[in-house]
Amino acid sequence: MMQIETIVCYRICRQFMHHVVRRRIQHVRLGSSLKIAMNFMYHRRYSSKVTGIVLGIETSCDDTGCAIVDSNGKILGEALNSQQQIHLNHGGIIPPIARDLHKQHIEHVVHDALRIASIELSDVDAIATTVKPGLPLSLVVGMNYGKHLSRTSGKPLIPVHHMEAHALTIRMVQKVDFPFLVLLISGGHCLLAVVQAVDKFLLLGQSLDDAPGEAFDKAARRLKLRNLPEFRTLSGGRAIELAASKSTDPQAFEFPMVMAQYRDCNFSMAGIKNCVRRHILQQEKLHGVEGDELIPDVFNLCAGIQMAVTRHLCQRLQRGMEFVTLQNLLPRDNKTLVLSGGVACNTFIKRAMGLVCQHMGYSLAVPPPHLCTDNGIMIAWNGIERLCADIGITHDLDSVDIDSKCPLGEDWTDKVAKASIKCKWIKLTPLLKEHSTSQE
Incomplete structure (x- = not known):
């Protein structure tokens, strides 16, 4: 009772x-x-401060998300409409289709989140919505609906940077104090930064071409993995990971060290992508593969792709950690790496990052998988962070606009390059040994 x-x-x-x-x-x-x-209701694992409730809207790419979160990190209500299968059928994201689907679903997604939370719009303290970066046609839908809710309810609007939201989501579920190091890896971004405050980021490295998730997606399409029933409903990244787990020889295909001559923390998938293409063409010619047929050694090639991407990420991260130590940007006795973004769901990559952290004296913090991918929860939580810090809250709706290519924080990439740090790379061979053992 x-x-x-x-x-x-x-x-x-x-x-x-x-x-x-x-x-x-x-x-x-x-x-x-x-x-x-x-x-x-108001007990929080590491704080009892109460400041309010925020409704968050996410439409930066192909998912229409809304969530309602309180200042204790409790998810009061959430709703999400995924467009993944539609875009998989088209072979990639088509921006006008994504926009139309956002428009079609955003109202009922928001209403569902409010219904699940058992509250009215008048009960929230602010509306947070993604305005940068992302697909312009998608961002506009979320921004306009956020403005509509703000205007009709009289609640302030909190414009949110999508990647900042990914970086801070961990603080909703785990005690991670500023400053910390964050690696954001997704379908559209690859960023390494020091997070000093809710709105203060030092950018150490960024992708120069394809992001890891995009590279996985392109490789999966070229390998025709969707022709196998078990991969048909999976994203490219998840398909590559699953296929790699079935590999019998992860080292069957050689991949070069990417950007080995550049002593910075920037990322590039172009070399890996070109190497994948060469391997596929050679294998197709060798085995006479035509049409919808897959190369016989497809699982081993997927394992090689995953290893090549992981090794590149780990090497750029390691140099970033060396730079952080050189510049004394984090407390020496309390260094944390936060790994987030959709590609952070990849188990092999997480284990590799754990290995690097172990060698470099960092603790690794990763949000649960459902908080790594795009969702309204991370936007609502960023709104809570900004509400608590009294940063970026506005009633001037006309001053808010989208920015599809907005950078993250203060650019320190040149400083990293000028430091010209030479590293003795941490070996990832223990991961390959673990894989071999699991296959026996």
């Missing part, structure tokens, strides 16, 4: 407490059950 009473009071006090906070009512008598429920 006590449990049922607490759950009921939990739902009641969520709205009641915000009524009290907004109106600054100081003398309120509460029954014992309501006190218990309020303590439960």
Whole structure:
């Protein structure tokens, strides 16, 4: 009975407490059950500060997401409409189609999130929406709907940088204090930065061409993995990972060290992509592969691709860690690497990053997979972070616009290059040995 009473009071006090906070009512008598429920409602693993509720909207690419999050990191409601299968059928994301699907679904996605949270729009304290970077046609839909909600409810708008949101999501589920190092790897981005505050980032490295997720997607298409039933509904990155796990010889194909002559932290997948193309053409010619047929050694090639991308990421990361130590940018006794973005769901890459962290004296923090991919939760949480810090909150809706190619923070990439740090690379061979053991 006590449990049922607490759950009921939990739902009641969520709205009641915000009524009290907004109106600054100081003398309120509460029954014992309501006190218990309020303590439960506002208990956070590492903080008890209460500041509000934010509704977040995400439409930077091909997923229409909305979530409602409170300042304790509790997800009150979430809804997501994925366009993945539609774009897989088209062989890639078609921006006008993505825009039209966002327009078609955004209203009911937002309504579903509010319904699941059992609150009204008037109960939230701010509207957060992604405005940069991303596909312009997609960003506009989310921004306009966010402005619409802000205008009709009278709530302030919080414009959000998509990659900053990825970087800070970990703080919703784990105690990670500023400053920390973050590696953001996704379908559209590859960024290495020091996060000094909610709105202060030092960019150490960025992708010069394809991002890791994009490279995986292109490789999966060229390898025709979708012709196998088990890969038909998977993204390119997930298909490559699954295929690689079936490999019997991950070192069957050779890949060159990428950008070995450049002593910076920038990333490039062009060399790996060209090498993949050469391997496929050679294998197709060797085995007389035609039409929809796959090369016989496709699983081993996928393992080679995954290893090549992982090795490149780890080497650029290692140099970034050396630079951080040289510049004393993180506490020497409390260094954390946050790994986030869609490609951070790749188990092999996570294990490799763990190996680098172990050697470099870092702790590794990775959000759970459903928070690594694009979603409304990370946007709502970034809104909470900004609400707590009183940063970037506005009622001037006309001043808010999209920026499809917005950089992340202050650019320190030249400083890294000028440091010209030479590294003795951490070997990833233990991962290959683990793979061989698992196949026996």
